[in-house]
Amino acid sequence: xxxxxxxxxxxxxxxxxxxxxxxxxxxxxxxxxxxxxxxxxxxxxxxxxxxxxxxxxxxxxxxxxxxxxxxxxxxxxxxxxxxxxxxxxxxxxxxxxxxxxxxxxxxxxxxxxxxxxxxxxxxxxxxxxxxxxxxxxxxxxxxxxxxxxxxxxxxxxxx
Amino acid sequence: xxxxxxxxxxxxxxxxxxxxxxxxxxxxxxxxxxxxxxxxxxxxxxxxxxxxxxxxxxxxxxxxxxxxxxxxxxxxxxxxxxxxxxxxxxxxxxxxxxxxxxxxxxxxxx
Numbered sequence: 307x308x309x310x311x312x313x314x315x316x317x318x319x320x321x322x323x324x325x326x327x328x329x330x331x332x333x334x335x336x337x338x339x340x341x342x343x344x345x346x347x348x349x350x351x352x353x354x355x356x357x358x359x360x361x362x363x364x365x366x367x368x369x370x371x372x373x374x375x376x377x378x379x380x381x382x383x384x385x386x387x388x389x390x391x392x393x394x395x396x397x398x399x400x401x402x403x404x405x406x407x408x409x410x411x412x413x414x415x416x417x418x419x420x421x422x423x424x425x426x427x428x429x430x431x432x433x434x435x436x437x438x439x440x441x442x443x444x445x446x447x448x449x450x451x452x453x454x455x456x457x458x459x460x461x462x463x464x465x
Numbered sequence: 466x467x468x469x470x471x472x473x474x475x476x477x478x479x480x481x482x483x484x485x486x487x488x489x490x491x492x493x494x495x496x497x498x499x500x501x502x503x504x505x506x507x508x509x510x511x512x513x514x515x516x517x518x519x520x521x522x523x524x525x526x527x528x529x530x531x532x533x534x535x536x537x538x539x540x541x542x543x544x545x546x547x548x549x550x551x552x553x554x555x556x557x558x559x560x561x562x563x564x565x566x567x568x569x570x571x572x573x574x575x
Contacts, residue, residue, distance in 0.1 A: 323488075345517050345547075352487060408557075410557045414527075414531060414561040415535070419528055422556050423520035423521075425556065
């Protein structure tokens with residue numbers, strides 16, 4: 307695996323978002339991601355992790371969420387001011403990139419309240435990709451968005 | 466996130482500061498709903514002190530605005546800048562709200 311990659315695995319719950327955020331933020335600061343972009347990175351992480359917390363471990367029958375489900379965030383620097391990030395879960399197969407963009411033609415009364423998170427993520431990162439690998443959903447992206455080179459991906463821990 | 470409110474003749478001003486995220490956006494929605502239930506028609510959200518808003522926060526703004534519109538009221542935004550402005554622009558929500566630079570300008574239109 308990439309020797310510079312760092313990983314954090316926590317319960318896939320809203321309460322974990324702050325710890326994940328601090329974890330990646332420390333890496334972003336070390337990689338000299340511009341300070342003005344750090345809040346945007348927070349936003350991207352929150353959107354992806356909240357989707358995992360709300361949907362990844364919901365039973366197929368639509369029942370209760372499995373609260374023992376985990377999320378994992380990994381990152382590695384990729385050149386000055388740039389970070390490569392992977393976010394994984396072991397929940398239901400779901401490719402966020404299949405989500406249709408919001409219908410911007412609708413007025414206030416008809417505008418759907420959901421569906422904005424994935425759209426924001428796609429707008430704010432580069433080279434976003436999804437893969438299903440060994441029962442895991444893995445989202446990867448580069449940050450910040452502008453001029454980020456195509457990432458090569460991490461190998462598995464212990465591989 | 467902190468919310469300070471001030472009542473005017475025709476509107477209630479809510480000054481929202483800090484970070485509005487998945488954990489606390491319901492507080493903004495609840496604060497607005499309390500004023501709506503007391504008969505407020507127009508709410509002005511002064512976002513000059515808001516540093517961060519995620520899609521959960523956007524949902525709250527949209528939900529409150531839809532409720533107010535259905536009773537011929539409005540949710541007016543002012544002081545939008547930085548990441549919150551970028552998020553409202555990217556999602557094209559900005560065109561669905563009356564938007565002013567300052568609360569004083571918003572109040573003067575009512």
